[in-house]
Amino acid sequence: MSDTDKPGEISASRPRPRTNPRRTPEAAQSGAAGRRRLSMVDVAAHAGVSIGTVSNVLNRPELVAEPTLLRVREAIKTLGFVPSAPARQLRAGTSRSVGIVVRDIGNPFFTEVLPGIEARLSQEQLLLVVCSSGDSLEKEAHHLQTLEQHRVAGILITPAGDDVGHLVELHRRGIGIVLLDRLGAGSQLCTAAVDNVRGGELAGRHLLSLGHRRIGFLNGPSIVRQCSDRRQGLFRAIRDAGLDPEDVVTEVSLPALTAQGGETGLDELLARTRPTALFCVNDMVALGALRGLERRGIAVPDEMAVMGYDDVEFAALLSPSLTSVRQPKHQLGQAAAELLLTDSRGDANHWHQEIVFQPELVVRASTSALPRSRDH
Amino acid sequence: MSDTDKPGEISASRPRPRTNPRRTPEAAQSGAAGRRRLSMVDVAAHAGVSIGTVSNVLNRPELVAEPTLLRVREAIKTLGFVPSAPARQLRAGTSRSVGIVVRDIGNPFFTEVLPGIEARLSQEQLLLVVCSSGDSLEKEAHHLQTLEQHRVAGILITPAGDDVGHLVELHRRGIGIVLLDRLGAGSQLCTAAVDNVRGGELAGRHLLSLGHRRIGFLNGPSIVRQCSDRRQGLFRAIRDAGLDPEDVVTEVSLPALTAQGGETGLDELLARTRPTALFCVNDMVALGALRGLERRGIAVPDEMAVMGYDDVEFAALLSPSLTSVRQPKHQLGQAAAELLLTDSRGDANHWHQEIVFQPELVVRASTSALPRSRDH
DNA sequence: TCCCGGGGTTGAAATGTTTCAATATTTTGT
DNA sequence: ACAAAATATTGAAACATTTCAACCCCGGGA
Numbered sequence: 001m002s003d004t005d006k007p008g009e010i011s012a013s014r015p016r017p018r019t020n021p022r023r024t025p026e027a028a029q030s031g032a033a034g035r036r037r038l039s040m041v042d043v044a045a046h047a048g049v050s051i052g053t054v055s056n057v058l059n060r061p062e063l064v065a066e067p068t069l070l071r072v073r074e075a076i077k078t079l080g081f082v083p084s085a086p087a088r089q090l091r092a093g094t095s096r097s098v099g100i101v102v103r104d105i106g107n108p109f110f111t112e113v114l115p116g117i118e119a120r121l122s123q124e125q126l127l128l129v130v131c132s133s134g135d136s137l138e139k140e141a142h143h144l145q146t147l148e149q150h151r152v153a154g155i156l157i158t159p160a161g162d163d164v165g166h167l168v169e170l171h172r173r174g175i176g177i178v179l180l181d182r183l184g185a186g187s188q189l190c191t192a193a194v195d196n197v198r199g200g201e202l203a204g205r206h207l208l209s210l211g212h213r214r215i216g217f218l219n220g221p222s223i224v225r226q227c228s229d230r231r232q233g234l235f236r237a238i239r240d241a242g243l244d245p246e247d248v249v250t251e252v253s254l255p256a257l258t259a260q261g262g263e264t265g266l267d268e269l270l271a272r273t274r275p276t277a278l279f280c281v282n283d284m285v286a287l288g289a290l291r292g293l294e295r296r297g298i299a300v301p302d303e304m305a306v307m308g309y310d311d312v313e314f315a316a317l318l319s320p321s322l323t324s325v326r327q328p329k330h331q332l333g334q335a336a337a338e339l340l341l342t343d344s345r346g347d348a349n350h351w352h353q354e355i356v357f358q359p360e361l362v363v364r365a366s367t368s369a370l371p372r373s374r375d376h
Numbered sequence: 377m378s379d380t381d382k383p384g385e386i387s388a389s390r391p392r393p394r395t396n397p398r399r400t401p402e403a404a405q406s407g408a409a410g411r412r413r414l415s416m417v418d419v420a421a422h423a424g425v426s427i428g429t430v431s432n433v434l435n436r437p438e439l440v441a442e443p444t445l446l447r448v449r450e451a452i453k454t455l456g457f458v459p460s461a462p463a464r465q466l467r468a469g470t471s472r473s474v475g476i477v478v479r480d481i482g483n484p485f486f487t488e489v490l491p492g493i494e495a496r497l498s499q500e501q502l503l504l505v506v507c508s509s510g511d512s513l514e515k516e517a518h519h520l521q522t523l524e525q526h527r528v529a530g531i532l533i534t535p536a537g538d539d540v541g542h543l544v545e546l547h548r549r550g551i552g553i554v555l556l557d558r559l560g561a562g563s564q565l566c567t568a569a570v571d572n573v574r575g576g577e578l579a580g581r582h583l584l585s586l587g588h589r590r591i592g593f594l595n596g597p598s599i600v601r602q603c604s605d606r607r608q609g610l611f612r613a614i615r616d617a618g619l620d621p622e623d624v625v626t627e628v629s630l631p632a633l634t635a636q637g638g639e640t641g642l643d644e645l646l647a648r649t650r651p652t653a654l655f656c657v658n659d660m661v662a663l664g665a666l667r668g669l670e671r672r673g674i675a676v677p678d679e680m681a682v683m684g685y686d687d688v689e690f691a692a693l694l695s696p697s698l699t700s701v702r703q704p705k706h707q708l709g710q711a712a713a714e715l716l717l718t719d720s721r722g723d724a725n726h727w728h729q730e731i732v733f734q735p736e737l738v739v740r741a742s743t744s745a746l747p748r749s750r751d752h
Numbered sequence: 753t754c755c756c757g758g759g760g761t762t763g764a765a766a767t768g769t770t771t772c773a774a775t776a777t778t779t780t781g782t
Numbered sequence: 783a784c785a786a787a788a789t790a791t792t793g794a795a796a797c798a799t800t801t802c803a804a805c806c807c808c809g810g811g812a
Binding site: 038080082083084085086087089090093095105106108111112114115118127128129130131132145146148150151173174176259284287290291294313314316317318319320321329 | 413422456458459460461462463465466469471473482484487488490491494503504505506507508522524525526527533549550561635660663666667670690692694695696697724
């Protein structure tokens with residue numbers, strides 16, 4: 001310990017005697033006044049070793065002799081010492097945590113992706129900090145700023161907006177970044193995603209094959225990439241069938257991709273037109289739409305076919321069971337985590353990878369062929 | 377880097393050669409070697425002030441003269457300086473983040489409670505770290521340890537196990553703790569919860585009033601407090617009706633409170649007996665049970681009434697719509713956050729509060745009166 | 753002229769780790 | 783028995799911030 005410091009002597013020897021230790025080592029030891037958290041020096045004192053050795057016990061036990069090891073571990077246990085992550089991190093420069101910024105934590109899609117991510121990250125002893133942006137650019141920016149301040153090793157993000165410039169900038173400053181479920185920045189950032197254009201196309205083909213020619217589309221704001229991608233796929237399917245998307249689709253842009261948003265979006269749609277089929281940009285929106293349709297007494301699928309997107313866990317058991325586009329969520333999560341790990345290892349010049357999974361159509365009871373009577 | 381160190385010279389000239397600046401200010405300025413993150417010294421150099429002043433600009437701008445303030449802010453902006461949370465935290469001893477440990481992030485109940493919590497905490501500029509224990513005591517312990525290492529200001533937790541001793545201990549070490557949705561430790565810790573006994577009772581009364589006398593109960597492990605509380609309420613309702621719970625209830629204890637768990641639990645139940653009603657300890661379990669019943673071709677509610685618990689968002693739209701017990705989730709979240717804020721302010725001797733909300737029965741299509749033909 | 757007060761700024765200590773060169777101790781080889 | 787090598791431990795610097803006593807400068811009052 002520094003109890004060899006005789007203050008008088010020191011202040012005599014130095015020009016500016018600023019040394020005023022708030023509490024003497026003895027005070028710290030006796031723990032009388034008490035509430036200081038213990039640190040490695042306490043452990044070291046208790047075990048009769050230096051703090052360097054304590055550090056070695058914690059991080060490189062193979063360097064420490066058996067008896068010392070036991071003694072120090074004993075001290076740690078009896079004292080109840082818990083190392084300080086901030087201090088560790090300050091010294092190391094790098095932290096053992098990564099952040100994930102999702103658009104809406106209330107959407108089961110994300111919570112179903114999460115386990116895949118967590119599984120991989122906890123193997124590496126990484127702490128996952130979950131933030132939800134609620135599709136607000138300000139909130140997203142705030143979360144990113146906080147995460148950067150915390151010097152997280154990396155960030156998984158489904159950006160709320162269209163522009164990824166700020167993320168590229170963040171990456172340039174040394175933080176690993178992986179875009180989750182958001183294609184289209186392949187050359188600049190790593191990405192793990194499901195092909196949303198393809199998914200939209202699957203949905204479109206399905207509805208067309210059932211004979212539908214007037215399709216309502218409850219979509220999100222077009223700056224959300226998933227939304228514009230799915231629309232693009234839908235339109236492609238329609239064009240491939242020799243039709244004009246403008247004639248077939250009535251699109252409503254929802255402010256929020258929630259059940260509530262879906263329900264009010266339905267009202268707006270029905271005030272404009274009465275399609276025979278409804279494509280909802282995700283299952284939560286479809287949930288709200290179904291609720292609205294039930295309220296209005298419009299039968300599904302007889303009077304209106306409805307399909308969702310994501311195939312979340314409850315989709316199969318809705319009334320009626322919901323046709324949807326399934327995404328390999330667990331794999332997506334795992335792949336994203338894997339990418340983040342390599343990206344934040346900071347091999348500055350590794351290639352940005354774009355991992356793309358393929359979606360899959362799942363047909364259930366909520367979509368059926370258009371009855372001839374209502375064919376046009 | 378430390379090439380300015382001529383060890384021989386220094387160790388010769390000074391008794392204690394502590395000063396070896398790794399990089400000269402010029403080196404920092406030129407940024408040639410590059411990849412060091414910038415710190416307040418860079419800002420200070422750029423603005424021509426001391427780091428103390430930079431700190432003041434950041435934390436107590438009212439102490440700084442106008443022109444200096446502007447100059448420093450300018451420097452911060454042009455340099456793109458981002459303060460280091462770990463360093464700040466190390467010095468301050470306290471952090472701006474709190475943790476929440478939930479049992480299962482995949483359960484919409486939790487994600488529906490979350491917004492209430494976040495709303496309150498982000499007002500205080502606090503970062504919320506979400507962890508999921510998956511009902512594993514080891515995982516929970518690991519999360520708690522990590523959070524303690526990070527010196528979070530407080531922890532919201534729905535404990536996986538029955539014992540809260542370790543949490544009390546944690547609290548004693550100065551971390552704010554609030555139990556979420558887990559009554560019964562009122563004297564030791566703050567709690568925000570919904571009365572689960574009452575909820576179980578509501579469910580029991582409802583099923584009994586419909587004439588059911590053989591009730592299957594898909595419950596979780598009894599060490600999970602919510603589960604034992606709901607059972608207790610169910611049993612109370614049965615006794616109040618002058619019946620013996622042993623005769624009425626067949627209980628299956630699920631390892632996991634998920635849809636998958638519910639589905640396999642149903643198999644186990646039906647292998648033992650064939651009740652007329654099913655009480656599922658939460659809506660996810662009910663989801664799985666419904667899936668299993670559909671697979672077996674057992675009609676709900678005609679051949680078997682089913683009810684869940686939590687009234688999550690999708691419950692109203694399942695096929696058939698699910699009778700459930702509603703909990704005021706948003707309020708619960710807000711109250712919990714509020715408690716945590718007062719608890720972690722560390723007024724050591726404040727009373728531990730227990731805030732209890734009342735649940736509410738929501739009757740839907742999945743439960744109906746027992747047909748006389750099947751009365752026993 | 754001197755002293756006082758006060759706003760602005762500075763310098764250095766302190767926070768709890770990790771790292772690593774230097775030293776102390778033990779073992780091995782000859 | 784001695785040098786060399788291997789092993790174990792130590793001491794102090796460094797990480798980026800906050801805090802606070804000390805200092806400087808300037809104007810005003812006695």
